[in-house]
Amino acid sequence: MDKLIIRGGNRLSGTIPISGAKNSALTLIPCALLTEEPVTLRNLPRLADIDGFQHLMTQFGVSHTIPGKRPEDFGRVVTLEAMRITSSVAPYDLVRKMRASILVLGPLLGRTGEATVSLPGGCAIGNRPIDLHLKALEAFGAEIELAQGYVKASAPDGGLPGGDFDFPVVSVGATENAVMAAVLANGTSRLFNAAREPEIVDLCNLLVAMGAEIEGIGTSDLTIHGVKTLNGATYKVMADRIEAGSYACAAAITGGEVRLEGACAEEMQATLHALRNIGVEVESDKHGIDVRADGPLKPVNLSTAPYPGLATDMQAQLMSLLCRAEGTSVLKETIFENRYMHVPELNRMGADIETEGRTAIVKGVGRLTGAEVMATDLRASMSLVIAALAAEGETQVRRIYHLDRGYERLEEKLQLVGADIERVGDD
Numbered sequence: 001m002d003k004l005i006i007r008g009g010n011r012l013s014g015t016i017p018i019s020g021a022k023n024s025a026l027t028l029i030p031c032a033l034l035t036e037e038p039v040t041l042r043n044l045p046r047l048a049d050i051d052g053f054q055h056l057m058t059q060f061g062v063s064h065t066i067p068g069k070r071p072e073d074f075g076r077v078v079t080l081e082a083m084r085i086t087s088s089v090a091p092y093d094l095v096r097k098m099r100a101s102i103l104v105l106g107p108l109l110g111r112t113g114e115a116t117v118s119l120p121g122g123c124a125i126g127n128r129p130i131d132l133h134l135k136a137l138e139a140f141g142a143e144i145e146l147a148q149g150y151v152k153a154s155a156p157d158g159g160l161p162g163g164d165f166d167f168p169v170v171s172v173g174a175t176e177n178a179v180m181a182a183v184l185a186n187g188t189s190r191l192f193n194a195a196r197e198p199e200i201v202d203l204c205n206l207l208v209a210m211g212a213e214i215e216g217i218g219t220s221d222l223t224i225h226g227v228k229t230l231n232g233a234t235y236k237v238m239a240d241r242i243e244a245g246s247y248a249c250a251a252a253i254t255g256g257e258v259r260l261e262g263a264c265a266e267e268m269q270a271t272l273h274a275l276r277n278i279g280v281e282v283e284s285d286k287h288g289i290d291v292r293a294d295g296p297l298k299p300v301n302l303s304t305a306p307y308p309g310l311a312t313d314m315q316a317q318l319m320s321l322l323c324r325a326e327g328t329s330v331l332k333e334t335i336f337e338n339r340y341m342h343v344p345e346l347n348r349m350g351a352d353i354e355t356e357g358r359t360a361i362v363k364g365v366g367r368l369t370g371a372e373v374m375a376t377d378l379r380a381s382m383s384l385v386i387a388a389l390a391a392e393g394e395t396q397v398r399r400i401y402h403l404d405r406g407y408e409r410l411e412e413k414l415q416l417v418g419a420d421i422e423r424v425g426d427d
């Protein structure tokens with residue numbers, strides 16, 4: 001296992017290229033199951049989760065080709081082809097390694113009329129149930145059976161009839177599975193209170209490029225008119241708004257000035273609004289976002305919410321930044337029940353944070369000090385890196401396989417803007 005060694009204090013300055021969005025790629029890849037024709041995805045980030053998902057796809061007979069690209073380039077182009085689905089089973093040993101595998105349920109059901117997918121476990125941030133995924137598919141006419149740790153979904157002969165479903169809770173993954181099942185249904189399906197995240201818009205845009213008929217894209221009410229077949233397509237994955245927001249926090253905590261090349265401000269308004277309230281200067285154009293922090297950082301109160309609210313995936317990173325604010329901030333995590341595991345580690349670096357249930361009270365401190373810390377989940381790990389960049393002395397972040405799931409070549413990108421960071425084997 002590797003670890004990161006970070007010596008804090010350098011002011012970050014320069015340009016960071018932003019990669020394709022992990023949470024979009026993970027729902028675009030399974031779309032290849034919906035057609036016999038090749039689907040080519042550009043700007044795919046080189047991430048452990050993406051490699052894992054591509055491996056899972058081979059389970060169903062999907063072939064994929066990666067045209068040659070220079071190794072130093074960020075991102076890659078991959079063509080996925082599901083001419084024939086040879087299996088509709090997603091086994092436990094693959095699904096347990098990456099819970100996003102549940103996103104093959106809808107497309108397998110839509111294409112073949114059946115799907116058997118291992119129940120994904122919970123994870124560090126919560127028990128992550130999938131009841132809404134299953135209720136939406138049942139509303140479209142699927143029969144769902146749970147047995148031996150697997151979900152077995154089947155459509156009536158002739159395919160899913162389609163139907164209406166009103167989400168009691170906004171769910172990104174359940175919305176994605178429902179949309180991917182509905183595009184090949186026999187009739188029209190309508191989703192109410194659907195997730196509106198930019199990654200859902202990216203998914204709908206790819207499906208429309210493949211020939212799907214979807215109305216209300218970008219709103220919480222989606223209408224999908226099922227079609228007989230879908231074609232292949234070539235599509236560029238959107239920029240990763242969470243990666244961009246994470247590096248914005250890294251620049252800000254060091255009092256730096258960084259350009260986030262490729263980031264789309266339109267898709268991260270809540271994060272940029274929070275940064276401006278904290279006292280960070282943010283400018284944007286159609287090719288990227290410029291972040292500059294040379295004044296004091298101000299405390300703010302933040303609450304995560306479904307899009308267009310503040311992304312829960314930005315909570316840990318903003319908390320690190322607020323550890324250096326001149327005053328006390330209050331954060332509320334409304335989406336997941338256990339998303340404060342970065343707090344004890346940050347406190348070991350000299351932060352002063354108390355949590356009460358889903359509320360965190362962050363008292364700004366004059367300085368953070370380097371320490372040996374442990375990554376626990378993807379975004380918590382990034383919050384430790386952000387704190388380390390401003391801490392006095394050396395920080396060692398262990399178990400950084402969590403980071404490799406969501407941040408493409410993180411240490412290289414931070415070295416580009418002057419961070420003193422290196423990856424070493426963790427003996």
Ligand code: EPZ
Nearest residue numbers: 023100128129130131132133170171172173313335336378
């Ligand atoms: C997606 O997870 C993202 N992952 C998460 O990003 C992100 O934090 C989350 O959406 C919220 O934005 C991917 O896209 C791969 P949800 P997802 O279904 O779809 C409850 C990261 O760091 N719920 O919107 O699993 C659930 O427990 C990751 O990149 C049910 O109760 O999230 C949670 O409280 C972490 N039943 C809330 O809804 C269900 O059937 C939102 O979950 C489904 C969800």
